[in-house]
Structure formats: C-alpha cells, structure tokens
Amino acid sequence: MKSNGHPGDEKLIDYVDGTITKDDRKAIVEHLESCERCSAYVQSLQQIFRLLSHDSVPQVEESFFTYLPQRILKRSQASASRRSWRFAFAPVVAVASVVVLLLVVFRFPAQPEFDTIDLMMSEMSMVDLIDVVSDEDGYDVLLYEAGQALEPADEYLMDETPYDLIEALSPAEGEQLVIEIEKEMKSQTSGAS
Amino acid sequence: MEERNLMNELGRRLAKGDEDAFTQIVERFSRQVFAVCFRILRDTEEAKDMVQEVFTRVYVKRKSFKGHSSVYTWIYRIAVNLCLSQIKRTRVQTVPLDDVAYRLASRTSLPDTKSQMLKDVIAKLIEALPPKQRAVFILRFYERLSFKEIAEVTGTSIGAAKANYHFAVEHLRRLAQGGEDFEV
Numbered sequence A: 001m002k003s004n005g006h007p008g009d010e011k012l013i014d015y016v017d018g019t020i021t022k023d024d025r026k027a028i029v030e031h032l033e034s035c036e037r038c039s040a041y042v043q044s045l046q047q048i049f050r051l052l053s054h055d056s057v058p059q060v061e062e063s064f065f066t067y068l069p070q071r072i073l074k075r076s077q078a079s080a081s082r083r084s085w086r087f088a089f090a091p092v093v094a095v096a097s098v099v100v101l102l103l104v105v106f107r108f109p110a111q112p113e114f115d116t117i118d119l120m121m122s123e124m125s126m127v128d129l130i131d132v133v134s135d136e137d138g139y140d141v142l143l144y145e146a147g148q149a150l151e152p153a154d155e156y157l158m159d160e161t162p163y164d165l166i167e168a169l170s171p172a173e174g175e176q177l178v179i180e181i182e183k184e185m186k187s188q189t190s191g192a193s
Numbered sequence B: 001m002e003e004r005n006l007m008n009e010l011g012r013r014l015a016k017g018d019e020d021a022f023t024q025i026v027e028r029f030s031r032q033v034f035a036v037c038f039r040i041l042r043d044t045e046e047a048k049d050m051v052q053e054v055f056t057r058v059y060v061k062r063k064s065f066k067g068h069s070s071v072y073t074w075i076y077r078i079a080v081n082l083c084l085s086q087i088k089r090t091r092v093q094t095v096p097l098d099d100v101a102y103r104l105a106s107r108t109s110l111p112d113t114k115s116q117m118l119k120d121v122i123a124k125l126i127e128a129l130p131p132k133q134r135a136v137f138i139l140r141f142y143e144r145l146s147f148k149e150i151a152e153v154t155g156t157s158i159g160a161a162k163a164n165y166h167f168a169v170e171h172l173r174r175l176a177q178g179g180e181d182f183e184v
Helices: A009-017 A022-034 A036-052 A062-066 A068-107 A114-123 A126-132 A136-153 A162-168 A171-192 B002-015 B019-041 B044-060 B071-090 B097-105 B116-127 B131-141 B147-154 B158-177
Strands: none
Touching: A009 A022, A009 A036, A009 B158, A022 A036, A036 B116, A036 B158, A062 A068, A062 B019, A068 B019, A068 B044, B002 B019, B002 B071, B019 B044, B019 B071, B019 B131, B044 B071, B071 B131, B071 B147, B116 B131, B116 B158, B131 B147, B131 B158, B147 B158
C-alpha cells in the first residue's frame, strides 16, 4: 500500500493481470471492498482487458506456413550461391578486365576523327584512305578531298567545282567515283614510274 | 515448458547449422510470429512478408545464435525489431481517438466479438500506442511472456519492460474512456 492508503495504479494493473503475490492480492481485495476510486479503476481495466482479449488474428492459408521453410531455404541458398559465385570469380573477372583493357589500349589505338582528313591525305595513299573510311559520311568527306586533290588532272571536273559534283552524286555513284579516282591514281603512278 | 525445452534444443542444433532444426523451428513457431507481426503492424500482407523476412534472418544469422537467451526470445526479438523499423519507416499517423471513445461509450455492453466494428475499435486502440509500448503490451498480454523474457526481447531491463507495460495499459484505459489525438 502507498502512504495515501491506496495500492497504486501499477499494483492494480498487476492485480488485474494476475502477476501479484498472494499477500498483495489479499490486501487489494480487502481494499477494493471499501474504496470506490480503486474499485472503479479496476473495473475500467477489466473492461479494456476483456475488450482486447477478443482481438483475433486473421486466417492465413495453411500452405503459406507449410511451404515457408522450403521457400526460405531456397531463397537463402540461392542468394548464398550468388554471393559465393561472385567471390569465386571476382579475381578472374578482375584479371580479365585488366587484360581486355590493355588489349584495347595497345592493340587498337583510337582512330583519328575525319576532321583530320587533310592530315591523313598528306600521309596516306588513296587506297589506305578508302580502307580507313568505310561509312557513308566518311565517303562524302573522302570524295570531296579526293576531288580537290585530283582537280587539275581530272577532265570530269572541268565544268563544275568538285564540291558541286560530289554533292550531286548518290552514295553508289560516289563509290564508283572513288574507284575511278583510284584507277586514275594508279595509272598516273605506273606512267610516272 | 516441454515445448520451450524442445525449442531450445532445436536452437542449439540450429546454431550448428542444422537445416532440419531450422525447418522444425519454422513449422512450430511461424504462426506465433505471424500473430505478433500482425498485432504490431495490423496488416495481414505486411505481416506475412515480415514472417518470411524474420525467418530468413534467423536462417542467415543462425550461426551467430549463441544460446545466451532461448531461441524463441531471439526470434521474437528479430520480429519485434523488424516490425518497429517497419512502422518507423512507413507510418506517421494520427488516430482519431474521439471516434474510438464514442463507439465504446455508445454501447452499454461489449460489441459482438465477430463484428467488424469490434475489430476496428481494437485495431485503433492498439495502433494508438507508441510502437515500443505496443510491442511490450502484445508480448505480455497476448503472448504471455514474462517480464524477464520481454526485457530480453526488447533489449531493456525488467523494470523498463514493466514500466512500458503499465504505461501501455494505462494508455489504453484512457483511450477507451475519453479522447485526445495521439501521434503514433
């Protein structure tokens, strides 16, 4: 009992909860017979306990619980195996990546852009240039540069500037022109030698 | 008591990596874990996901179970911690307690136990408790754990576990009688 003669709310909660010694229980029962305040408090506790005791847990399909262990084992083992795979192959993947990187850097140096075509023209033969330039945009640039280079020797280009002529060509015609230019260059080279 | 001794024996085997022990623990204990998760979260699907998560953790961490506490308090601890994190992460809500109090006060006897209204009232009362008090109340009131076990589950002292329970009960009593809004 507290100094004011009441047992205290915690003690009354323990009394309703059933976690109290025999002696305390006896003292509280006696007190409740004569104390309206504590008696009303205990009644309100009993009411809320009674209400909450009706709380039900929803039914879940039995298969959820039956297959739960298998599902968890399967999931955990799959994730463990993924982890171990990663651990096992991590060094191999790292070494392979370094090798590929080295190959790319040393075996295939970066190709120059086509805006450096003038520089290329000065250093490469037309045949080399055709090998390097394989896409359609490249052909356009190449044809222009080739026309410029051959202008003085080419009768085809007498009436129009090479740029106008090449603009008017389809890709197939352009390709044909490159072949023609190539032939012309070869014949010039063999004639000179 | 026999059931608990068996669970502890299964716990010892589990700590050695015995998968058969794990399967038996899940079979024996998953419904109880579901009940706790449901009562804390108040959502069936979330509770089902949580049960799966709890036992996945149990499996993954099985070798770290030292047996200082019983295996079921260890599992309850994982479940309660995960549920409280889930509440923290996903919910900040205000429960209109006027509504709860009005519904209770407007009846002279307890409502039909099967009615949806009763479920709603109970759900609102429990949801109105702060998460830790909610967990302690559920472990004591529904799971009938001792305060020593609740202290192990919640990682507090026995005194703190008792105090939380007393606060929760007083909180529920007041909520059922009159209303103010509480943030959960």
